[in-house]
Amino acid sequence: AGVVAKEGLSSHRNLQTVWREIEGGQYSSQPLAAVQRLRGICDLDLNSVQAKQLLQLLAGALGRADLAQGMAPPTPVGSSQGDRGRYGGGSSSRQSSVPPARWAPSGNRSGASTPTPGGYGPGDGGVGSGGGLQFGHSQSRMRGGYPSEQEETPAWRGGRSSTREGSRERSGGGSSGGGGALTIGWNELIRPEQLTFGPQVGSGGSATVCRGSWNGQEVAIKKISGVAHLEEMKKEVDALRRLRHPRLVRFIGACLQSPLLLVVTEFMPGGSLHDRLFGARKNPPMALTQRCTVACHMAEGMAFLHSQRVVHRDLKSMNILLDAQQNAKICDFGLAHQMCVESTHIARKLDGEGGSPRYMAPECYDAAHGKLTDKVDIWAMGCILIELFGGVLPYADCMTMPQLTARILVERRPPEVPPMTPPPVVDLIRRCVVFDPSWRLTASDLLNELGKLRL
Numbered sequence: 001a002g003v004v005a006k007e008g009l010s011s012h013r014n015l016q017t018v019w020r021e022i023e024g025g026q027y028s029s030q031p032l033a034a035v036q037r038l039r040g041i042c043d044l045d046l047n048s049v050q051a052k053q054l055l056q057l058l059a060g061a062l063g064r065a066d067l068a069q070g071m072a073p074p075t076p077v078g079s080s081q082g083d084r085g086r087y088g089g090g091s092s093s094r095q096s097s098v099p100p101a102r103w104a105p106s107g108n109r110s111g112a113s114t115p116t117p118g119g120y121g122p123g124d125g126g127v128g129s130g131g132g133l134q135f136g137h138s139q140s141r142m143r144g145g146y147p148s149e150q151e152e153t154p155a156w157r158g159g160r161s162s163t164r165e166g167s168r169e170r171s172g173g174g175s176s177g178g179g180g181a182l183t184i185g186w187n188e189l190i191r192p193e194q195l196t197f198g199p200q201v202g203s204g205g206s207a208t209v210c211r212g213s214w215n216g217q218e219v220a221i222k223k224i225s226g227v228a229h230l231e232e233m234k235k236e237v238d239a240l241r242r243l244r245h246p247r248l249v250r251f252i253g254a255c256l257q258s259p260l261l262l263v264v265t266e267f268m269p270g271g272s273l274h275d276r277l278f279g280a281r282k283n284p285p286m287a288l289t290q291r292c293t294v295a296c297h298m299a300e301g302m303a304f305l306h307s308q309r310v311v312h313r314d315l316k317s318m319n320i321l322l323d324a325q326q327n328a329k330i331c332d333f334g335l336a337h338q339m340c341v342e343s344t345h346i347a348r349k350l351d352g353e354g355g356s357p358r359y360m361a362p363e364c365y366d367a368a369h370g371k372l373t374d375k376v377d378i379w380a381m382g383c384i385l386i387e388l389f390g391g392v393l394p395y396a397d398c399m400t401m402p403q404l405t406a407r408i409l410v411e412r413r414p415p416e417v418p419p420m421t422p423p424p425v426v427d428l429i430r431r432c433v434v435f436d437p438s439w440r441l442t443a444s445d446l447l448n449e450l451g452k453l454r455l
Helices: 002-011 014-021 029-041 048-062 065-069 226-241 273-278 288-307 373-389 399-408 424-430 441-450
Strands: 133-134 182-184 195-203 207-214 215-223 250-258 260-266 321-322 328-330
Touching: 029 373, 065 321, 133 215, 133 250, 182 321, 182 424, 195 215, 207 260, 207 321, 215 226, 226 250, 226 260, 250 441, 288 441, 321 424, 373 424, 373 441
Parallel strands: 133 182
Antiparallel strands: 195 207, 207 215, 215 260, 250 260, 321 328
């Protein structure tokens, strides 16, 4: 762990700056301030506990045991709605730095996403209304987050037959993650003894992700941290099992056996696009042709989602995973919203919209900029294209939330496109990050335009 921390320090300029300040004694009498300063590096996406652990790792690896011993316990992590992980937290008293990947711009935060050095992280869903999980032939209802054996019945209730053998579709309509019960088939119900847990490849406030195997098949196993996140698990499972496409991470099954809450998906050995561009996997750099392929794959997955009237709402490079051949797939459907046929937009939440601040469209911050539609994904895709072809984060110079919100809401400036970005891509990016949602490209148009690129 110390070696990994030193490697991260050598390649991360913002982290180097903070570490120099700590070594220079700037925070000698304020260890908590050092933790919060580290958390202010928004692309590291750490909660208080993780920031403290990173500082302790660095202190130990660099021979500064005095600093490690001086680290005071951080402010307890948690808020009224809890923290959120990514596949791939914070406290209510957190300073006004750009927060981790998921956040509600007003009121209480709906959660946060925490990437890890490996580029794989646990993706969680938005907190919704109540409901249980319901399995193909027998039904398990949630009491306090776990199935009650007394309520299990051999009679399967509701739903209808699916074309997929051995599974059932959830009955009723509505949006993904709604208040009804979720149904999964027997072939999707996984027992703990079928799983072998390997090394952890990601973690967050509400989940951890391990590399593992299921009946001999390599998989990613996401372990939900507690019953408080049961509804998030329900929402993500619902979206994953209904949305089957080559450009979406494939759902394998779920385990709901006290005390385990597990979501099992295919394992993507290439890690996240964010890690491939900026993290431990960045060398050798991606070839331009490969970047074009990844862009097309992302747009293809997004076009499919929009064709199903599903808005992802948390697209970012950390939620784009790569397989061994560097093919890209979209993951983390915890905030995804299924729009009804008659709907033209998504209803706003009273406590603000969740999302990842650097990638959130202006209308997510302020209703004055428009209604929430699938065009929020287009804005986010433009931000990812800046990373993919320009090599920088969107709004890279904004290190705090006040800076970011001022740039978007006061100055009304989209993220800057680096000069080295190929001109044809610059044009596409600018057509994605338009303040007026009606002027943004559609997902199908973006896919068509990317397919025509000859770089």
